Amino acid sequence: MRIEVKDLIKRFEHTLVLDRINLEIRQKEFLGLLGPSGSGKTTLLRIIAGLEFADSGVVEVDGRDVSTLGFEERKFGFVFQQYALFNHMTVFENVAFGLRVRPRGARPDKQAIAVRVKELLELVQLGAFEDRFPAQLSGGQRQRVALARTLTIDPQVLLLDEPFGALDAKVRVELRRSLRNIHDATGLTTIFVTHDQEEALDLADRVAIMNHGVIEQIGTPIEVYESPKTPFIFDFLGHTNSFDCVIHHGKARLGDKELPVEPAIPDGPGVAFVRPHDIVLSPPNDPEPTQDAKLPDTAIMRFVSARGQRAAVELLYEKRLIEAEVSREGLNELGLSIGDKCTISLRLPRIYAKREAEKQTGIGERAAARPRFRKRLRSRLSGTP
């Protein structure tokens, strides 16, 4: 089923929770609604489900307006964040619930129910657990029971509210795969809500990133990760290093390079956002020019933490902390250790107007707060005001 959301507006009291949302979910698509808490993503999901109603705007399913239909008429599958399993029923009874409550004419007989329930439990790999109570299951198993239970109503659309929110890190990754497999096997159109960018990028066909009740960008995981439209998205999708620059005549001066800037960005102060893995280290005052924007001053290495093949390096550049991620081998070749100076170059910087970036990410506050904090700390340690 294709779902289309048009000009959706929703207020709670006086807060604008959804501000003109337009979104199209394609048939059999796996869409992630990603955003920080309070961005309106769960409200949007509940409105699509029919659990909540918008103040204005339309929800269409295959071109048909369902805005005024209740959730019982939309027949979407919904998995709650805490799963809402019926604790007094076994796994089997939980899954059978959706079949047993059907009106007399449409209700399958006992045997048909048993067959269907077993089939669904096999699909979610819980065949051996039908006699357990929810309290006897792990978080991941509970989630899969909730999924199987939802599938009894043969939904064409599956909606999941923070499906992995209540699970620990290792189980999350495993369950992502299994959820993706179930989606592919059933041919459902699936929408899930998450605040975890890694989860959304890993799992979804397309990701819609929400902030303050607005969808800021929608695209494939690679699109949004590699070309984030706004500073907020860049900052939200991963660790961000920011460097000041000046935009003049549509070009930004950054280190030894002049970089073209998107035409929408006005001349004036700008910032370059760079991911840790796009920071390149080289020996200090290395004269060799590269493709990357080499910064004029040297940085001082403050801290190295090795995790497997990669090493996270903390550098101090112009009184700001920079985080770089390099391979362990590369670091060894450079022969750098803590306290040494080095030159840094920036690969694939994204340039934004400074004002926008500060408003959307708090980058300015972060940079400003740090030296002051240090000064205070130093004076406290030395005992002088």
Added chain:
Amino acid sequence: MVDHAPSLDASLSQAARRPMPLTESAGARIALIAIALGFLLLFLLLPLIVVFAEALRLGLGSYWAAIREPEALAAVRLTLLTALTVVPLNAIFGIAAAWAITKFQFAGKNLLITLVDLPFSVSPVIGGMVFVLLFGLQGVFGPWLAAHDIHIIFAIPGVIIATLFVTLPFVARELIPLMQKQGTDYEEAALMLGASGWQTLFRVTLPNIKWGLLYGVLLCNGRAIGEFGAVAVVSGHIVGLTTTMPLYIEVLYNDFNFPAAFAVASLLTLIAFATLILRAILEWRADWQLARSRLH
């Protein structure tokens, strides 16, 4: 422990002599236990013993005779009738009120919560008087009721209405926090799976609140059987007709018929005991079910 220390090796004896940080001294412990036990003995056990001793002072024969008086039997019947009418009504009201308060958003919700609590905050005597003012001969509906030959005050309906008022909060009070904690996810899940409103109530909501509901019903029942103040105002003390057990005990006591008064009082006590035991069984079963659902 310290006494045995020499027989243990050095490190152990040292550990034994080390003060235990989270335990009071033996003296304090004994004092606390003594105070608790003494209090229980003085204010709970002793009165109970007195009730039964006084009831049986003239022997089993006269105890039996006092209980089998027609007036006594009528009082027992009225008390049971009252409880059997009031408890189901208040259970239904409690479920409906708790459902409305916890599962829906509406204007005046806080007012409803306050109103549910009202019988707890006013004296039962005032509760009784309100009904006299409403349904009594001089009351608001008095003339109309008299014209239609309906008797509420100084009759059984008055007793039931007064008891209903006094015991109204018990079930709702028990259920509101429980259902607030459970939220609306279970109901929404059931409805989304295609269940009707009644199916959701009977298959999902009621099983979820089962133990809280039973507990509230027991508390409500205990109060319905024992209520004195509100019922005393509306009953008119017509022996054999509108006296519940507590009122009948008072009548007997005022007539200086102590053995009979204590005999009926002992019956009331036994009913209270039965309620306590039932409660203990329910709690034990709830624990057992919880344990069963966790282990396998």
